[in-house]
Amino acid sequence: MADKKAVVLLSGGMDSATTLAIAHSEGFQCYALTFSYGQRHQREIEAAKKIAHSLAVAKHRIIDIDLAQFGGSALTDITIEVPKDRAELDNPSQIPPTYVPARNTIFLSYALAWAEVLGAFDIFIGVNITDYSGYPDCRAEFISAFEKTANLATAAAVQGSGRYRIHTPIIDMTKAQIILAGTKFGVDYSLTHSCYDPDEQGRSCGRCDSCRLRLKGFAEAGLTDSVKYTS
Numbered sequence: 001m002a003d004k005k006a007v008v009l010l011s012g013g014m015d016s017a018t019t020l021a022i023a024h025s026e027g028f029q030c031y032a033l034t035f036s037y038g039q040r041h042q043r044e045i046e047a048a049k050k051i052a053h054s055l056a057v058a059k060h061r062i063i064d065i066d067l068a069q070f071g072g073s074a075l076t077d078i079t080i081e082v083p084k085d086r087a088e089l090d091n092p093s094q095i096p097p098t099y100v101p102a103r104n105t106i107f108l109s110y111a112l113a114w115a116e117v118l119g120a121f122d123i124f125i126g127v128n129i130t131d132y133s134g135y136p137d138c139r140a141e142f143i144s145a146f147e148k149t150a151n152l153a154t155a156a157a158v159q160g161s162g163r164y165r166i167h168t169p170i171i172d173m174t175k176a177q178i179i180l181a182g183t184k185f186g187v188d189y190s191l192t193h194s195c196y197d198p199d200e201q202g203r204s205c206g207r208c209d210s211c212r213l214r215l216k217g218f219a220e221a222g223l224t225d226s227v228k229y230t231s
Contacts, residue, residue: 003029004027004028004029004120004122005028005029005030005031005058005115005118005119005120005122006023006028006029006030006031006115006120006122006123006124006167007031007032007033007111007112007114007115007118007120007122007123007124008020008023008030008031008032008033008057008123008124008125009032009033009034009107009108009111009123009124009125009126010032010033010034010048010051010052010060011034011035011044011048011126012034012043012044012045012046012047012048012051012192012193013044013047013126013192013193013194013210014178014179014182014187014189014192014194014214014217015126015127015128015170015178016048016051016125016126017051017055017126017182017187017189017191017192018126018170018178018179018181018182018185018187019124019125019126019167019169019170020032020051020052020055020057020124021055021181021182021185021186021187022124022169022170022181022185023122023124023167023169024055024056024185025185028122028124029058030055030057030058030124031057031058031059031060031061031114031118031120032048032051032052032057032059032060032061033060033061033063033107033110033111033114034048034049034052034060034061034062034063035062035063035064035065035107035110036062036063036064036065037065037066037067037068037076037100037103037106038065038066038067038068038069038076039068039075039076040074040075040076040078040196040197041197041198043193043195043198043202044193045062046193047191047192047193048060048062049062050191051187051188051191051192054188054191055186055187061114063110065106065110067100067101067103067106070101072100072101073097073098073099073100073101074097074098074196075098075100075196076100080097081097082097082098082196082197082208083096083097083098083208083209084197084205084207084208085207085212086209089209089212089213094134095134095135095136096134096135096209098196098208098209098210099134099135099136102137103137104125104127104135104137104138104142105137105142105146107125108123108125108146108150108166111123111125112150112153112154112164115164116154116155116156119156119161121156121161121162121163121164121165122164122165122167123150123164123165123166123167124166124167124168124169125143125166125167125168126168126170127139127143127168127170127171128170128171128173128175128178129171129172129173129174130174130175130213140168140171143166143168143171146166147164147165147166150164150166151163151164174217174220175213175214175216175217175220175221176216176217176218176220176221177221178217179217179218179221179223180221183221183223189225189226189227190226190227192227193227194210194211194213194214194227195208195210195211196208196209196210196211199230201228202228203228203229203230204227204228204229204230205229205230205231206229206230206231207231211229
C-alpha cells in the first residue's frame with residue numbers, strides 16, 4: 001500500500017484533518033487538495049496549509065474557484081447571515097443557509113481530475129453523519145452515486161487501469177470519536193479551523209453550528225479545544 005497514491009480533500013477543519021491522518025495511517029501517499037472558493041474568510045485555507053505540512057503530504061494544491069459568483073449560501077454571500085445559537089443543531093428540519101450549492105460535487109470532480117493525472121484511484125473526503133442531516137452532499141447515497149459516476153466518466157476507469165473508490169472513513173463517527181481518532185493518529189487540532197464566522201483576528205465565534213458541534217465533540221471526548229474563541 002505504501003506506493004499507492006490518494007487525493008485527500010483538505011478544508012482546514014477537524015474532519016478533513018482527521019481524514020487526512022487516517023489516509024496516511026493506511027499507508028497512502030497523500031496529495032492534499034484545498035479550495036479557495038469565494039468563502040467569506042481565508043482562515044481555513046491558512047489552517048489547511050499548516051495541517052498539510054504537519055502531516056507531511058506529498059503535495060498540497062490550493063485551487064481558486066469562485067462560488068461567490070453564484071452565492072446562495074451564508075458562506076459565500078456576506079448578505080446572508082451565518083446562523084448562531086440554533087435550537088435544531090443536531091437534527092435540522094431544513095437545510096441550513098451554510099449549505100453551499102453543489103460544493104462537494106465540484107470538489108470531488110476536481111479531486112477526480114487530479115487523481116486521474118496522478119494515476120491514483122483513491123479519493124478521501126471527510127463527510128460526516130453529523131453534517132449530512134442538513135447537507136445533501138454529505139450523504140452516503142451521494143458518495144456512492146459519485147463513485148459510480150467516476151468509474152463511468154474517466155479514461156483510466158473505462159480502459160481498465162483501475163477502479164476509483166471514494167473513501168469516507170469518518171462518515172459514521174460522532175464528533176467525539178473523530179477527535180479521539182485524530183488524536184491517536186497525530187492530528188494537532190490547534191492547527192485546524194472550524195468556525196463559519198471568525199472575527200478579524202481569526203478567533204472562532206463559538207456560536208455558529210460548526211463551532212458548537214466542535215466544542216460539543218471536545219467536551220464528549222473529555223479533551224480541551226485549544227483554538228481561540230471570542231466567547
